[in-house]
Amino acid sequence: MKKNYRKIVLGQIRHSFSRFLAILAITALGVGFLAGLQSTGPDMYDSMDRYYDAHHFFDIDIKSTMGLTEADAESLRALDGIQKAAGVYTADVLFQNGGGETGVLRISTADFTDNELINGMTLLEGRFPQNSGECVALASIGFGNSFQVGDEILLAQESEDLAGIRFTVTGIADSPAYMSIEQEPSTVGKGYIDAVIYVTADAVTAEYYTDIYLLAENAQALNTFYDAYDACIAEVKNKIDTIKMDCTQRRLAEIRRDYEVDLADGRKEYEQAKAEAEQKFAETEAELNKAEAELNEAEATLMRTREQLETAKEQLDAGKQELADARVQYDAGLTAYETGVQELQSGELLLQEKEQQLLGLKTAAEMLSGSSEQKLQALRILEPFDETGVVTSLIALAQVRPLTEEDVLPLMAILSQKISEAEEALVQGKRELAEVKEELAAAKTELDGALAQIEENEALLQVSQQEYEAGKKQADQGFLEYEEGKAEFIRGKEEYAASKADAEKELADAEEELKQAEKELNELNAPSWYVLDRNTNPSYVSFSSNAEKIVAIARVFPIFFFLVAALVALTTMTRMVDEERVLIGTLKAIGYSNRRIVFKYVAYSFAAGVLGSGVGLAGGLTVLPVVIWNAYSMLYRFPQLILSFNPGISLFSAAALILCVTLATLWACAESLKEVPARLMLPRAPKAGKRVFLERIKPIWNHMKFTHKVTARNILRYKKRFFMTVIGVAGCTALLLTGFGLKDAIGDIVNVQYGEIQKYDLTVNTAEPEPAIEYLKEVGADAFAVISSREMTAQGEKPQEIKVWTAPGSEDLLEVINLRSRRSGQKIAFDDQSVVLTEKAAKNLGISVGDEITLEDEDGREYRVTITAICEGYIDHYLYLTQTKYEQLFEETPEYNTLLASVHAQNEDDVMRGLLALDAVDSASFSSVVVNSFANMIDKINYVVYVLIIAAGMLAFIVLYNLTNINIGERQKEIATIKVLGFYDGEVSAYICRETIILSLIGTAAGLLLGILLCRYVVVTAEMEDIMFGRNIKVWSYVLSAVITMIFSTLVNLIMYKKLQKIDMVESLKSVD
16 A cells, blocks of 8 residues: 555656646745845855954944054953954055056055954965065955055155155055945045055054054954844943043043143244344344445445536536537638638739739730821720720721821820729739738638647547546446345345245244144143944945845845745645546545545645755755855955855745645645545536626627637636736736836936936035135036035934035025925925925934924934925935024024035046145045945846846746646646647647736736835835935836746747647547546
8 A cells, every 4th residue: 555655646746747847946946035035145244254253353443533542552452341452553645656646545554463463464465564664455446556566655745654655565465444346535635545555563653543443352253244243342332431531531631741842842942933033133134224324325426426427417518519619610710711712812813804904004005106006906905994985986086097196195194094093903902912811821820720729629528528428337337236236125125024024924823823732732622532333344334235235135025936936836736636636536435545645745745845945945045145245246355155054044935835835735635535536536517608708798709719719718717727827927027027126226326316316526525615616616617505514313213314404595505406306306495494304314204294303413402393395315314404494493503514516527536636635625525436336336236136037037937837837737638629629739829828828918917016016115125224215117127027927928838839739639538437
């Protein structure tokens, strides 16, 4: 009996091996996905926790506003609960990177001789440094620079806290403190670090620590990501609080002593500088007074010289005038002399003419005594001198007759008188000419003397002119030298006045600084200690955040996945038992007990469940964590993933699904075993035929083909099959849509937050925004808003840290923030009475518009605020209001400390360097840094989503295959009958596949609706405290989900086509009666 029973069970498995595999596959998928995804988070936590423990990652980081000392470290070591304390110095400096540009380098000290160094490094290459000029560089993927062993790092400038500016890289290492791809912020350079190096303690000259790292006792035994660890660290923090006051007071006393010494030295230096300055002032003033006296004397001498030159000039001008007058007189005398000479010459010529005339008269007188012809000739000679007409009448007479003596006798008497007169006139003329000659000779002598005197005076005048010009030139040179000396004196006086003013200002500033220092010394308060934990380390926070997302997704998604798988497995077993009612009746008739019969099917389902669970656990616990871990390894320098077997999750997953399948089997068997063997051995009577609702719609029904009518009847008549198929397909489609929707929800928030809501791309922390604004205008910024940013705690269902942003006016804020409602997309009205809260904060606080919230500031003061609107916002929590409302609520004026600007810079590093070079700028950051960080994180989350989508697709295929396989198995006789009736294989296939496709379409439509609800639930569940995911599912996600489902449906139909061809018509139609 037992042997036969075992054969029956094994035969059952062989007979329905495909169904057995389907149950196994569904079980494997459900268990594997649930257990694998549920184990991924703990595996990630455990792997990182072990890595942190192995490298002694700090538990607590102490920082102080005035630095820390070894005495502080000793006090901490003495505390109960502190395993180890180590002080380090960390500073961000500028260095020259490989491209010749200035980068930001973080330098930290480390004790490389300590084998249990806090934040211990893993040496990847080379060796650790041994002296002050050596360093080990980190190989973290988040840094902009990659160093190699042997590289030399040169700092951009010397630092008073560092021993040198050159470091040689001796090794490359990993550090648990810097694991993430995200670049950490910095207050120097371009705002984030490019590289990290560790140096020996002697490379630093600072006498204080910037940090003291602590390891807490018993913390290594706890997982850093769980509450027990947080409770342990909180307890240690409380103990640290007990010594905080003593340590800070001691540090205050030390600083006071150092301050007083520095102040005394400063006062001494001030007094010495003041005395030296006063002495220098006195010496300089004496030199200036002496120079001024010399200038005054030189000026007096030059003035006398100038007066003498002016007198000489006047005399020279007078001499020139006299000389000119003499020259005029000389010229006039010379002209008169020359005129006299000309007149003398004329007189001599006239005298000669008179002598000639006298000679002619005498000749004529002699010829008158001669012959008649001679007389006529004489008359001809005398004719020009005829004044009385006597000669003319005689010439006329001579023409008549020869002239006689008597005729010419009267003429002779006249001629004799003329000759006497002429001789007297000639003598008188000669006497006058002689006198004129004498006068001309005297005038010539006088003129020659005057000319000689003029020439002598001209020579003297020329000498005087040369002497004057030489004296003038010398005087001009003297004046020039005097002016230069005077200008130099004025410059020296001005320089002295400026230097004196500068020196007096410096002395006044120094005195003011001394007074301010004395005031600060008197007002000096104890430093503040900041007791920080691992949640302040960017790499730790980033990893923890990403792991939390995996855990959040694992809370919901795989459970629904599991339920779909369980439902399909349950359906499969129920249909299987129902199909074998004849066999059950036979076994019961031949004597098998109900328990033995039930055990047969329970063993079948249990075997499939156990094997499927084993396969699912083997795959899920090893594949899913590794895939997700490797996806995130592009974000972090991960250690090796340590896979662990979580018995709770594993046993729950396997037991839950096996129990579901087993209970379904028991329920189905119990229903069948209620009947007597005779009834069981008869086939179940077919359902009574009845009209489906489509038949009542005549226009549609009458135009349908026969095969289409049969398909409609089969779909609507077998409601159980209809609903199980639709539910199975809908579940798979819903899972696909949830995967795609989760990708949409996570992927959109960065672009919406930093592209649509926040219209600025630069945040500058500064109390004096004007210099930054002027600089940003030069680089092309086109929008600005100066706001007050303040951190406050909002009390509510879940207390939230809120950033309160206050703007001078509503327009200032709206310039850089787009306040709108997520649901309607409408802009939110914002005025002086508005208080607008972001949606995620409102949800966490459990409030709506019109509700009041209580804000608590850093001093514990509480303020009641009424929310007037809730706006869209995805990252961080913000409360927006104007200065008017702020003053009404908080009864104080806001402190404007933040500048928001829209720059759109092509080279953000250059803009950042220019900003941080301004004294008024404390820090600055571009939104692109956050955008890139989120983008990288979201890209890796997408890998997880892809895993979910692939798993959902696999489930869809198995579900469709299994349900279609069951459908064909149940309807073999029907299929054989239509084959006998002459249907071709293609028609038979279409007969079955048409139903599958229609049910798949209905299930897909239902799944899309169900997917919307499931996606919203998963998105809300997976959200973090300060991040809200998007709520919109893209159209393309609906299309992909539907298309993938239908592709699997088509693929299943193609696979089932072979099975339909193999159905034996004879065997299928054999009677079992």
